[in-house]
Amino acid sequence: MKMMTKIGLVTLLLFAVAVSVYAVQSPKTDAAVTEKIANDYGVHALPMPTYLEFAGEPVPLENPDIMERMDRELHVNTYWQSNMIILMKRANKHFPRIEALLAEHNLPDDFKYLAVAESSLDNVRSPAGAAGFWQFLKGTAKEYNLEVNDYVDERYNIDLATEMAAKYLNKSKDRFGTWTLACAAYNAGNAGVNRQLERQDVKDYYDVLLNSETSRYVFRILAFKEIMSNPKKYGFNLRPTDLYQEIPIKKVVVNYAVEDFAKWSKDQGINYKILKIHNPWLRDTFLKNTSKKEYIIEIPEEGYYQLNK
Incomplete structure (x- = not known):
């Protein structure tokens, strides 16, 4: 009980100090508020480059x-x-x-x-x-x-x-x-x-x-x-770890019709969503390809996506 009382007193003391600091720092007039905004926010006009091409x-x-x-x-x-x-x-x-x-x-x-x-x-x-x-x-x-x-x-x-x-x-x-x-x-x-x-x-x-x-x-x-x-x-300020990374891919030649890209994707070790992320030009869930045209489909290299089995 005594320990709880001590903790409560310390907490109350810290709160009082925080309030007093805020009261000292908090601007009291409109002019002070305006000055604080100008100093803290700090939006500046940008200097123009001297040369561009x-x-x-x-x-x-x-x-x-x-x-x-x-x-x-x-x-x-x-x-x-x-x-x-x-x-x-x-x-x-x-x-x-x-x-x-x-x-x-x-x-x-x-x-x-x-x-x-x-x-x-x-x-x-x-x-x-x-x-x-x-x-x-x-x-x-x-x-x-x-x-x-x-x-x-x-x-x-x-x-x-x-x-x-x-x-x-x-x-x-x-x-x-x-x-x-x-x-x-x-x-x-x-x-x-x-x-x-x-x-x-x-x-x-x-x-x-x-x-x-x-x-x-x-x-x-x-x-x-x-x-x-x-x-x-x-x-x-961006760190290298903040940047999106290019994902290594392999290319699969398709010169035949695909009845179901969801099934085809699983055969390639990925799912339909990953297929469409890397090949947004495929606009439907299947490909007729009666002309036997040769398409290049991109598949991420193994290990770049963890898929739920």
């Missing part, structure tokens, strides 16, 4: 309009902290593969940030029907010989979609002469950009007036490049 093409930051547009995207994306952290985690998983594919198809490495802007490195579908990391519409995908139907949608195949993006962007570069305009045309379309260049009698992305989305598009990509290349500079 996209695919080797300098950004004319000395132009006030260009500086302000870049400044906006840098602040919007830096202070959307939760989104940027997730993007950095995903980038560690997906960038190595995308970088290799871009290099293979002679596209500058900076275009990996276009995929970030398009899809946040996620196999999403837009309200307009654009799909996959590179957000292709169905009609455009078919123009580039990607298969899109109820069973297979190769817009969700990262290898094939990246190859298509490279072809599209290289074609735009040949047409407009700069990677920056090719980037803008990816958003607004080649015809739309060309129409405005001719109407306004200019030849450069930084000189042409485009719709609000395309006017922000390249700057948003530049902001992703700047922040993701210099995370600590913008207050992001």
